Amino acid sequence: MEFDGKRVLVLGGGNMGCALMGGWLDAGLKPGSLAVVDPHRGDALSALIEGHGIRHETHLPADTSPDVVLVAVKPQMMAEVLPSLAPVLGEETLVVSIAAGTTAAFLARHLGEKPIVRAMPNTPSLIGRGITGAFATDRVSAGQKAVADALLSASGPVEWVESEDLIDAVTGVSGSGPAYVFHLAECLAKAGEAAGLPADLAMRLARHTVAGAGELMIRSDETPAKLRQNVTSPKGTTEAGLKVLMDERDGLPPLVTKTVLAARDRAVALSKD
Numbered sequence: 001m002e003f004d005g006k007r008v009l010v011l012g013g014g015n016m017g018c019a020l021m022g023g024w025l026d027a028g029l030k031p032g033s034l035a036v037v038d039p040h041r042g043d044a045l046s047a048l049i050e051g052h053g054i055r056h057e058t059h060l061p062a063d064t065s066p067d068v069v070l071v072a073v074k075p076q077m078m079a080e081v082l083p084s085l086a087p088v089l090g091e092e093t094l095v096v097s098i099a100a101g102t103t104a105a106f107l108a109r110h111l112g113e114k115p116i117v118r119a120m121p122n123t124p125s126l127i128g129r130g131i132t133g134a135f136a137t138d139r140v141s142a143g144q145k146a147v148a149d150a151l152l153s154a155s156g157p158v159e160w161v162e163s164e165d166l167i168d169a170v171t172g173v174s175g176s177g178p179a180y181v182f183h184l185a186e187c188l189a190k191a192g193e194a195a196g197l198p199a200d201l202a203m204r205l206a207r208h209t210v211a212g213a214g215e216l217m218i219r220s221d222e223t224p225a226k227l228r229q230n231v232t233s234p235k236g237t238t239e240a241g242l243k244v245l246m247d248e249r250d251g252l253p254p255l256v257t258k259t260v261l262a263a264r265d266r267a268v269a270l271s272k273d
């Protein structure tokens with residue numbers, strides 16, 4: 001693995017920091033090469049510390065000149081946290097930030113001109129089923145990009161983009177996307193109740209439908225459009241439902257576009273806060 005022998009420091013052991021660390025440990029990163037800084041121990045962090053013996057510190061500096069630093073704190077914390085990170089970095093430390101809307105220029109202003117990767121994973125990383133969009137600045141060497149790729153790939157495919165702006169669009173689609181899908185399951189369950197089903201049965205049907213359709217989409221070679229057509233019998237029930245859902249004016253297409261653009265625009269706005 002490209003990350004064999006690399007020392008990795010993680011700043012922020014919350015949802016995403018722990019999801020990514022879990023993937024690295026499963027992929028063979030030695031616990032001794034990993035240190036995490038977080039003022040508190042949440043459940044997920046405690047499980048990693050107790051299960052793998054990774055090092056946890058409540059404050060920087062935890063390690064000096066690590067090969068890689070993963071910045072996994074909230075965007076709003078950056079201005080407070082980055083000044084204490086700067087002296088910890090070596091000349092060639094690779095900085096991988098997963099924060100929405102925190103630009104490479106902002107990171108460089110606080111950390112100096114470092115090799116920086118901006119990455120946008122998502123929460124299915126927790127079970128190795130994430131997808132990550134990533135952008136590397138010019139200072140990132142081919143070797144460092146391979147290390148970043150190996151680390152990020154531990155939780156699912158990595159899509160490298162050539163323009164940093166596209167990370168905001170990735171955020172709107174796949175970074176925030178799991179929440180849209182979970183909400184679809186919530187809506188499906190509520191609609192099932194409206195159609196007369198008991199709440200717990202409606203929720204079971206909704207969860208399994210969303211999960212099963214997602215799994216089929218991943219395992220099948222067919223496009224989502226073809227899989228949809230396979231469900232849709234001429235003059236049948238699905239056709240009647242989809243007529244409402246696919247309405248170009250009031251249906252899902254304009255609503256999802258508005259949703260993704262709102263999330264993308266929030267990422268852009270965060271970069272200006």
Ligand SMILES: NC(=O)C1=CN([C@@H]2O[C@H](COP(=O)(O)OP(=O)(O)OC[C@H]3O[C@@H](n4cnc5c(N)ncnc54)[C@H](OP(=O)(O)O)[C@@H]3O)[C@@H](O)[C@H]2O)C=CC1
Pocket residue numbers: 011012013014015016017037038039040042072073074075077081098099100120121122123175176
């Ligand atoms: N959640 C998601 O789906 C995704 C999130 N992201 C990005 O990942 C980043 C983290 O998000 P997420 O994991 O959800 O957030 P969390 O709040 O779960 O994790 C952030 C962690 O950072 C800790 N922290 C706070 N201050 C410091 C500090 N000074 N030094 C070190 N750690 C500190 C927090 O501790 P405490 O809770 O005690 O304050 C918390 O444990 C964000 O920038 C977000 O934009 C990217 C992709 C997807």
Ligand SMILES: O=C(O)[C@@H]1CCC=N1
Pocket residue numbers: 100171175176
């Ligand atoms: O909601 C957020 O800001 C973060 C970034 C992508 C998913 N969660």
